[in-house]
Amino acid sequence: MGKAAVVMAGGHGHNSYKHNSKYQRTRCATTTDMVKEVIHQKLEIPTEAATISVADLGCAVGPNTFHSIQTVVDAMNAKIKRSSSHQVGAFEFQVFFNDQIGNDFNTLFESLPPNRQYFVAAVPGSFYSRLFPPNSIHYFNSSLALHWLSRAPSGLVNKGRVHCHGGGAEAVAAYGVQFRADIAAFLEARAVELVRGGLLVMLFVCRHEWMEPDAPRYDMWFAHIESILRELVAEGEAREEDLDSFQLPIYSPTVGEFREVVEINGSYAIHVAEKVDEGWASNGVGKEQEDRRKPDLDELARDMSRATRAVFEDIVGDHFGKDVAGEVFRRLPETVYQFFLAQPTMPTLPPTAFFVLQKKC
Numbered sequence: 067m068g069k070a071a072v073v074m075a076g077g078h079g080h081n082s083y084k085h086n087s088k089y090q091r092t093r094c095a096t097t098t099d100m101v102k103e104v105i106h107q108k109l110e111i112p113t114e115a116a117t118i119s120v121a122d123l124g125c126a127v128g129p130n131t132f133h134s135i136q137t138v139v140d141a142m143n144a145k146i147k148r149s150s151s152h153q154v155g156a157f158e159f160q161v162f163f164n165d166q167i168g169n170d171f172n173t174l175f176e177s178l179p180p181n182r183q184y185f186v187a188a189v190p191g192s193f194y195s196r197l198f199p200p201n202s203i204h205y206f207n208s209s210l211a212l213h214w215l216s217r218a219p220s221g222l223v224n225k226g227r228v229h230c231h232g233g234g235a236e237a238v239a240a241y242g243v244q245f246r247a248d249i250a251a252f253l254e255a256r257a258v259e260l261v262r263g264g265l266l267v268m269l270f271v272c273r274h275e276w277m278e279p280d281a282p283r284y285d286m287w288f289a290h291i292e293s294i295l296r297e298l299v300a301e302g303e304a305r306e307e308d309l310d311s312f313q314l315p316i317y318s319p320t321v322g323e324f325r326e327v328v329e330i331n332g333s334y335a336i337h338v339a340e341k342v343d344e345g346w347a348s349n350g351v352g353k354e355q356e357d358r359r360k361p362d363l364d365e366l367a368r369d370m371s372r373a374t375r376a377v378f379e380d381i382v383g384d385h386f387g388k389d390v391a392g393e394v395f396r397r398l399p400e401t402v403y404q405f406f407l408a409q410p411t412m413p414t415l416p417p418t419a420f421f422v423l424q425k426k427c
């Protein structure tokens with residue numbers, strides 16, 4: 067069994083996360099105005115000259131993290147400029163980039179924006195544990211990372227499936243238990259690390275309320291990975307026991323499920339808790355079949371497959387070996403293309419949820 071921690075494809079190459087993360091970037095951009103507004107309305111800037119500490123949890127290798135951080139720093143500077151009680155220039159920004167230890171921090175730091183107005187440091191380690199001293203961070207951001215669990219649920223028998231999707235009640239329950247334990251630990255750690263009045267801003271992949279947690283989710287793309295792995299097992303190219311012991315540590319909660327864990331924690335005021343992006347061509351209302359031309363769909367399938375590969379190649383390769391992973395991602399564009407062709411309307415991307423929490427005073 068592999069390490070079961072995910073890292074995005076590093077480096078600067080064709081298959082890297084750096085060059086295949088525009089879908090994530092587009093989704094983060096949907097919250098830019100809300101982030102500015104919440105900093106303007108809610109963030110308490112210290113009255114004395116100070117260092118303002120910001121951390122991005124699950125930053126990957128860029129460039130998306132730099133966009134998120136720039137929005138935050140610009141909004142904080144704008145707030146300082148507008149305020150009569152703050153002296154412009156008296157504040158400096160320290161930004162901490164956090165991700166798993168295996169993340170390609172070298173590529174991240176090689177790509178830092180040259181004209182940034184903030185100091186930088188890496189903080190490697192899981193955000194499900196403590197990462198910072200008490201009362202030291204003014205603003206936490208986490209974009210499209212919190213749907214990754216700390217690990218797959220232990221002891222689950224879910225033969226031939228890589229996830230609770232399609233796995234039935236037992237698999238759903240096991241994933242739900244892991245999700246609640248992880249988010250509880252995450253919120254507890256951040257509540258210690260935030261200064262009073264500090265903000266915790268999160269965007270993550272979620273689930274529509276009308277979706278059963280075990281409904282097969284082609285919008286999550288790994289349903290395609292699962293079907294290819296089954297093919298490879300049937301062809302004798304991958305081992306059945308490897309498939310049976312592989313569970314992706316991902317859970318996409320509803321807004322209500324996530325909110326419940328926040329309320330149980332009790333340390334935060336909830337300013338925003340909502341679905342902000344219903345997914346591309348939301349609820350299956352997409353381009354009609356007749357609008358779809360082969361080259362478009364072919365290119366889209368390739369593009370989405372590269373994006374999927376940049377996220378999942380490491381975790382699949384770690385468990386099944388590099389050759390099997392290579393074959394999975396070689397077959398993926400055609401599998402996705404055939405899937406597109408078979409749909410009466412364009413399929414959706416999963417929705418995203420946006421939460422803004424403030425540590426209670």
Ligand SMILES: C[S@@+](CC[C@H](N)C(=O)[O-])C[C@H]1O[C@@H](n2cnc3c(N)ncnc32)[C@H](O)[C@@H]1O
Nearest residue numbers: 072073090124126130165166192193209211214
């Ligand atoms: C899809 S990427 C998103 C990266 C970036 N925030 C963006 O918007 O493009 C998710 C990132 O979360 C990181 N991640 C997942 N679980 C983590 C954990 N427990 N602790 C720290 N980072 C984690 C992954 O390594 C990955 O880099």
